[in-house]
Amino acid sequence: MPVFQSLFTHDGDPFMPFPENAPRVDDLTSMPPQDIAALPVELLAILQREIDETTKRVKAAKARLDGALTIRYATRAEELRHESGNDTGTVRFDDGDFTVVADLPKRVGWDQNRLAEMVERIRAAGDDPAEYVDISFKVPERKYSAWPEGIRKGFEPARTVRPGSLKVELVSQEADQ
Numbered sequence: 001m002p003v004f005q006s007l008f009t010h011d012g013d014p015f016m017p018f019p020e021n022a023p024r025v026d027d028l029t030s031m032p033p034q035d036i037a038a039l040p041v042e043l044l045a046i047l048q049r050e051i052d053e054t055t056k057r058v059k060a061a062k063a064r065l066d067g068a069l070t071i072r073y074a075t076r077a078e079e080l081r082h083e084s085g086n087d088t089g090t091v092r093f094d095d096g097d098f099t100v101v102a103d104l105p106k107r108v109g110w111d112q113n114r115l116a117e118m119v120e121r122i123r124a125a126g127d128d129p130a131e132y133v134d135i136s137f138k139v140p141e142r143k144y145s146a147w148p149e150g151i152r153k154g155f156e157p158a159r160t161v162r163p164g165s166l167k168v169e170l171v172s173q174e175a176d177q
Helices: 025-030 033-037 041-083 112-124 141-146 149-158
Strands: 089-095 098-104
Touching: 025 041, 041 089, 041 098
Parallel strands: none
Antiparallel strands: 089 098
């Protein structure tokens, strides 16, 4: 019996030793998080690796399928949008017993420098720019960290730091050596 499997012989049914009695990736959706957390770290590492590998395969398969659907339907969808006088949006058409819903979303971008100029013109004309545009300010953390202490202190009352999501990766110590 491999060393890894021998670590789990005391768990579960003695007639169905590891790995047969270990939960599979598909079992995780029906298990409470507390039960999953109680699994041996070696098994958690295996499940994490399997999920990561499956996720990569599924993403690659989705990219291929999306590419194939684009090859098959993009021209027809573009023709229908052109006929309706639109460059973007959703069109519907039939292919056999299926309705194809082809959505080409509109991605609008704004030149921030020109918007700032427009805001100043609106303000200079005596109007409130907030009636026309949403205004927000951001300070990249990299820039904030590079500022002199005096400038940082002035901005600190406007700064809030919240933790992001914890990411835990299980790395075998044997792999490090």
